[in-house]
Amino acid sequence: MQTFLHKIQEKGADMSRTAIYVRQSAERADSVSLETQEQLCRQETAPEDAVTVFCDRGFSGKNTARPGFQAMMQAVRSGQIDRVLVYKLDRISRNLADFTQILRDFQRYGTAFQSHTEHFETASPMGQAMQNMLMVFAELERETICARVRDAAFSRAKRGFDTGGPPPAGxxxxxxxxxxxxxxxxxxxxxxxxxxxxxxxxxxxxxxxxxxxxxxxxxxxxxxxxxxxxxxxxxxxxxxxxxxxxxxxxxxxxxxxxxxxxxxxxxxxxxxxxxxxxxxxxxxxxxxxxxxxxxxxxxxxxxxxxxxxxxxxxxxxxxxxRRSGTKPRSFLSGLLYCMRCGSAMTPVQGRSAVYLVCSGKKRGICEGAGAVWRLEEAERLVGAVLAARLETLRKTGVIRQQDDRTRSLQKALERTEMRRRMLLQSITEADDADVMRAAAEAAAQMEHTCTKLRQQIAAAGKHEAVNLPEWAEADAGFRCNAAKILLEYVLTDGKTLHTVLR
The missing domain is CATH 3.90.1750 (Hect, E3 ligase catalytic domain fold)
Structure with missing residues (x-):
């Protein structure tokens, strides 16, 4: 991208100081070049005017993050510019909010604004109204172009075409x-x-x-x-x-x-x-x-x-x-609450240990849960309860297991559901009424088949004991999942942990 450039004609002190702003986002056959924009704008100037040209090549008008434009606005704010000339309104901005703010800045610093193509100035009320209306359509045009680009990219991706970007590693x-x-x-x-x-x-x-x-x-x-x-x-x-x-x-x-x-x-x-x-x-x-x-x-x-x-x-x-923020990881996260205010107990890193603090106390709505609990001690006590519960499950054998037939039914259900989704998608893309009717009937039949498969899976499952890991040897993932399944919540009053199982 080419940054801005200045072209200054030195004249006397009594001349009008005019800034010409030109912009071209991409060089295409149907676009107006920067040089042509400058020549057309110079037709609106007098021979004795001091002209400064600000240029942005390769920058979009969707925002004001353009070096040439920023240099021009800095000159306007410092009182060096009396008038700003553009070839067309969308050269200075395609965003209505940005354009409105630009006009306010021009008005504040006493700078006139004129567009060569639209033939009006900000000095007249009609010109102001017309500028607002035209910028609305300029923003609409930009959104329409973006929508076309997204649709074209999706169409290419849907047919397996490359959509750009660096290739994945490997x-x-x-x-x-x-x-x-x-x-x-x-x-x-x-x-x-x-x-x-x-x-x-x-x-x-x-x-x-x-x-x-x-x-x-x-x-x-x-x-x-x-x-x-x-x-x-x-x-x-x-x-x-x-x-x-x-x-x-x-x-x-x-x-x-x-x-x-x-x-x-x-x-x-x-x-x-x-x-x-x-x-x-x-x-x-x-x-x-x-x-x-x-x-x-x-x-x-x-x-x-x-x-x-x-x-x-x-x-x-x-x-x-997974950790959120910088708080320590714990299987009690989201399950431990203060008995006084009902707020969650959150882990806080101290000098020598991780402590549990009432979040309501930090917000000023609670005096705290009482005595401070160490996270390690709370995990040890609640872990003992969960270990006993897991041992009970191992002995009673109430854990549902799937045999080979159940797994086969599950795979058949997944395949049928996938084919049904594909049929439903083809209905939305079909133009022929007979094709749509046939696809709808086939999808309904597949839904009936899925219902039968679900019933067979529910009837085929059996309960039997499985080898669950010991709590002391379990990894963090197993402990988190076990706590989510077995615990309703844990309450603390500072002295006691009240564990409520499901």
Missing amino acids: FRRVPAVIGGIHTSMLEADAHAADIQAGFAHYCRAEGTVSAVCRLWTDMGFQPVRGKTWATGTVSRMLRNPVYVQADSQVYAYLAKKGAELCVPAELPAQHGVYIYADRRLTSSRLTDLHGMYAICAPHEGLIAPALWLACQEKMDRALPC
């Missing part, structure tokens, strides 16, 4: 022809084996995101930026279905997470999945896929579906236990 971009159109697609690069090793390492019982970071660093596999991997980056990579050799179970998982499926009737073997979303409405963590689209990609994935799903299940179990 892939490179290569030329390809898809549907007779020249585009590009992903292909495994030299670090594909490192990606596979990272997924396998995380799926181990002792595997963590931090351990994968260390593994890749030790293997010499570095991120695009920096020398070491960040846990947030690795977590998103483990979540990203672009790496999986997707099958029906993978698509069923993505649909369960809220994604809308865009897949062919016959799934190609071992292909990855693109996740497409409007960046204005969604985050990049891939933990909630509502509002996103799961699109069958043309490239071949790197990770077997069973391994990828095992990693997702492990990360889903760890979600309730």
Whole structure:
């Protein structure tokens, strides 16, 4: 992007000081060049005027973060400009709020404003009214263009075309022809084996995101930026279905997470999945896929579906236990409350230990729960109660287990639900009434089949004892999940912990 430039004609002290502002966001055949804009604006000046030209090449008018524009406004505020000339109103701004503020600044510092194309000035009331109306349509035009760009990007992604951006780690971009159109697609690069090793390492019982970071660093596999991997980056990579050799179970998982499926009737073997979303409405963590689209990609994935799903299940179990902010991790988070005011007890790091403090006291609505509890002591006492409860469950054998037939029924249910979603999606895209009617009837039949499968799954399940880990040997994820399932809440009055089981 080219920054601003000044062209100054030195004249006498009694001349009008005029600023010409020109802007071009992109060089296209149908756009007016910066030089042409300047020449047309100079037609509105007198020979004796002192003219300063401020230029912004490669900057959009959606905001005022433009070096040439900022330099011009600084000259206006310092009293160096009497009049501002533009070729067209949308050259100075395409945002109505910004444009209104610009006019206010011009009025405050006694600077006139004139547009060459629209033939009016801010000095007349009609000119002011017309400027406001035109800027409304300029903003509407910009939003329309953005909507067209988003629709075009989604259409390309839906057909498997490349939508730009750097390729994910472990892939490179290569030329390809898809549907007779020249585009590009992903292909495994030299670090594909490192990606596979990272997924396998995380799926181990002792595997963590931090351990994968260390593994890749030790293997010499570095991120695009920096020398070491960040846990947030690795977590998103483990979540990203672009790496999986997707099958029906993978698509069923993505649909369960809220994604809308865009897949062919016959799934190609071992292909990855693109996740497409409007960046204005969604985050990049891939933990909630509502509002996103799961699109069958043309490239071949790197990770077997069973391994990828095992990693997702492990990360889903760890979600309730992840740290928020800088507070210490505890399986009591969200379950421990003050008996006096009902506020949550929150962990606070002290000099030698982590203490539990009433959040109501910090807000000034409570005197506190009484004596201060150490988090370690509270976890030990409540953990003993949960350990006893787990031992009871082991002896009574009330834990529901699935046999091979139940698992087979579950897979059949997932496949049927996925085909039903695809049929419902085809109804919204069909133009022929007969096709829509046939698809609706088939979807209704599949819903009936799903209902029967659910009933068979409920009847096939059986209760039997399983080998639950001992509380003292359980990891943080198991303790969090067990506490969420077994505990209703824990109350404290400073001297006693009152544990209420479900």
